[in-house]
Amino acid sequence: MGSDSVPQGRRELKPVPVTVTGAPGALWHPSENHGARRDAARPDLIVLHHTAMDSAEAALERLCDPAPPQGLSPVSAHYLIAEDGRLWQLVDEAARAWHAGVGQWGDVVDVNSRSIGIELANPAPNPFAEPQMARLEALLPGIMARWDIPPARVIGHSDMAPGRKSDPGPKFDWRRLARQGLAVWPEGAGAGAPGDFLHDLAAIGYRMPEGGVPEILLEAFRMRFRPWGRGPLGTADRALAAQLARQVPVRRG
Template sequence: MGSRALSQIAALTGNPYPSPNHGDRRGYRPELIVLHYTGMDDAHSARARLCDVRAEVSAHWLIGEDGGIEALVPEDRRAWHAGAGAWQGRGDVNSRSIGIELANPGDRPFAARQMDALTDLLRGIMARWRIGPEAVIGHSDLAPGRKIDPGPRFDWQRLARAGLALWPDDGPDRPLAESLDAIGYPEGDAQTRLAAFRLRFRPWGQGPETAEDRRRAAGAAELYKRERQDAG
């Protein structure tokens, strides 16, 4: 379902944005898109929490297992989805981002219809706000050690093939910390940052740092650098 159809439904229902949990963007505009899984049993449970004033959490969009899309917070408002963290040296990610929650407990693959819906939704958001694929990230990217969503089962390569995220080829064997800094990961201990990187780019990786980690990170650093230069 496209954004125009969602707007039409919102106009008919009279209650287009059911979550009360949002605020002013504090002078920022959306420049990132953060993907999450809900970590709950189903979309109904997730919606209830994201719209509960006592929970003090929200997101701009919720995508159900069946591919249904619901707008919970206006995109020009600050939803409370990212929490503490940073990306590319930028804090207050809530003020700078649009949050998308995918209904998934975190222990299973994402349904094809759900991924189809996410693809359509991302295209619209990225066009509206002129956000490039280098700015589509996971919650785990900005909050290493604190968050792991959308998790190792999320298909980042599918989004990359559609031009909606980045997926690198391997590069030279360079120091891992240097590459992770260049990609945008926040500061932290080496093992925590490695785990966050693997969730996104090497979900099958285990154990101590390897040459494969370093080469993949170096390739990602170069890719992100090129995309940022093109976007600038």
Template sequence: MTPRFVVLHYTAMATADAAIERLCDPASDVSAHYVICKSGRVTQLVPEGLRAWHAGAGEWRGLTDINSRSIGIELDNDGQTPFAEPLMHSLEHLLTGILSAWNIPPENVIGHSDMAPGRKFDPGPRFDWARLEAQGLAGRRGHDIGPSDPTPQGFAQVAKQAGYTADVDPDTLLAAVRLRYRPFETGPLDPQDYTPLGHAARWA
């Protein structure tokens, strides 16, 4: 396997050790390449060049079977609280090495929720994507406001260009994009929902 993507998850378990135990249990039918605990300890469970069962059904940039194309990193977090500073520091160090070793562009660091909209919600609303973007460890968001009369069809096209190609309804797509870029935003589609996707030149 030659990894093309990195997929970030949260463990949603009481402890990192409990998550590792589950990820190492053949009966669980789930695995990941790395687990990072709140203290910053990094545990590798699967070699980077081998397939792990962390992504499941989904699609990104028109590609399915993301398990065969990605490195999965589980983060010790419940999905509702801020991510610990030592954990984030270790994640940044780990991502720097992975992206360099496998020539993976920052744009290919995604969340589980990006490739499986509506089915998965990790790494969740508290994950600091902007922090990774600032260090070149995730794709940078755009800054131009979208069209004044946004439509679900137009938004779906822009989101597709950004990588969100899974076949989901407009509300699910909007929720997935917001979870990544505007996690606490509610209400109908807004011009600012286009902003982070970075396709201002294609909005007309």
């Protein structure tokens, strides 16, 4: 039936498009697992994750489940990218998704209220598929422009939760993102004198978790910047940390 079927004197009701702050072209698949950003915070971090689940569809179901099995908490993210490049948006960018959990980056302790969370479907520790990386590279510039987020504040879950989280993992290509201005990577890595490793990591943004030991921070740092590193803390680790502390000190506040 067309518009001729509308009774005289009554206005036809048309669907109202949903207005969502986010990526054009993303499949809108809303999750109930979100809330308001605390203290009217704006996102100034982007946190990258991997799902560690068998499929993107399984991850999508988990991220949208308001009542998960006993022992599991409701979780969400703003975006989910499948291995084949499909992109879902689950939470409006202006809202607080539940992806980061306990952790800290620089002075930011409520990372959920200050970040956009992006999940990459990957059962881990597989390399990340080309269509998935291409979609991520297309997604990030818009988010960074909308919220004025610099490359140094695109981080991994393992960066803000060392010892507790290991994603997106040592096989994620951070250097590829950095070449496009979407993250940071130390070109000419290790140039310069080594410094105080823990002091330099704090300058970059890393924070020791409660009850943690220095080896936890070393593991997180290497996972991001020296995934080939092995053994105890060495001169190369210290020189690289000192270089990054000079180049990309964490933004305060």
